[in-house]
């Protein structure tokens with residue numbers, strides 16, 4: 042008879058096509074029994090079992106049969122979410138009235154800044170991927186209609202699926218994605234007027250089939266205008282993360298963004314200081330190009346958590362440009378670890394553990 046390790050090794054070749062990760066890493070293997078002439082496997086999905094998900098079980102069974110059918114009878118059961126998570130989803134739909142979280146989504150978090158170009162999309166992308174790598178189900182919605190960055194930063198140039206008036210997200214690096222960049226050319230979107238842009242975001246909020254998610258991360262455009270208000274009015278966000286660079290001019294914008302969230306009763310979950318310092322890869326010398334420490338000081342002044350500092354690093358920019366977020370392309374680097382620490386801190390804050 043095969044050993045548990047041999048069976049697990051084969052199961053680790055079976056991928057969930059929606060999450061593009063193998064069923065062992067995803068924690069689907071709930072039960073594995075090797076008896077007298079039988080191998081019984083239970084795969085528990087975090088989402089309802091659709092035909093596509095059933096196919097994951099068929100793939101597992103086929104691989105086990107190829108390897109061990111002469112030694113054992115193989116059974117693979119695919120089951121849906123735990124009762125607790127089903128209850129949670131039901132509770133969420135029942136409590137939905139007016140603005141509220143989308144059913145089946147635990148936390149919606151906006152990544153925002155008053156100022157452009159400070160690294161919102163970079164932070165949103167790497168946080169989403171880091172959370173997904175920790176085993177969570179994660180969606181990433183690019184709400185920047187005029188300058189969508191997510192298709193480039195996540196390396197996808199794919200059309201979402203459309204059926205029965207619903208939109209099905211695209212998947213990359215273990216994250217479900219939606220962006221205006223998948224649907225229209227950037228030049229076309231540039232000429233849209235405000236109401237069209239808000240309408241498009243509305244549709245993304247109501248018509249996208251996200252399924253069950255632990256986190257839906259929103260990459261906001263810079264500023265405190267229409268789009269940000271539409272989102273705030275439509276959804277009850279768990280909170281926002283404000284990204285800033287360390288210098289005084291950027292910090293004035295942090296205060297403005299924080300005021301906007303306060304007006305619509307959205308808590309600021311924390312502040313991230315991006316481009317906090319630069320370490321020369323040649324000589325190790327550290328430079329604080331845009332000053333340093335302003336993000337932490339603002340967080341303290343506002344009484345909100347400081348989530349961490351991210352260095353200015355060649356790899357962060359290059360990874361964004363090639364569409365492989367740095368937490369995947371250089372997972373051992375200081376800058377990737379800084380993103381992972383921020384993701385871990387965020388999930389602790391949302392779980393109410395800090």
Ligand SMILES: Nc1ncnc2c1ncn2[C@@H]1O[C@H](COP(=O)(O)OP(=O)(O)OP(=O)(O)O)[C@@H](O)[C@H]1O
Nearest residue numbers: 157158159160161162163263352353354357358361
């Ligand atoms: N820590 C970093 N190190 C190096 N490059 C970075 C870092 N953070 C962001 N960048 C680069 O800076 C540029 C702007 O970043 P990004 O697009 O994430 O900012 P943004 O705030 O989303 O901009 P916008 O306001 O236009 O939406 C990108 O080229 C990105 O790769």
Ligand SMILES: [Mg+2]
Nearest residue numbers: 161162185190
């Ligand atoms: Mg952006």
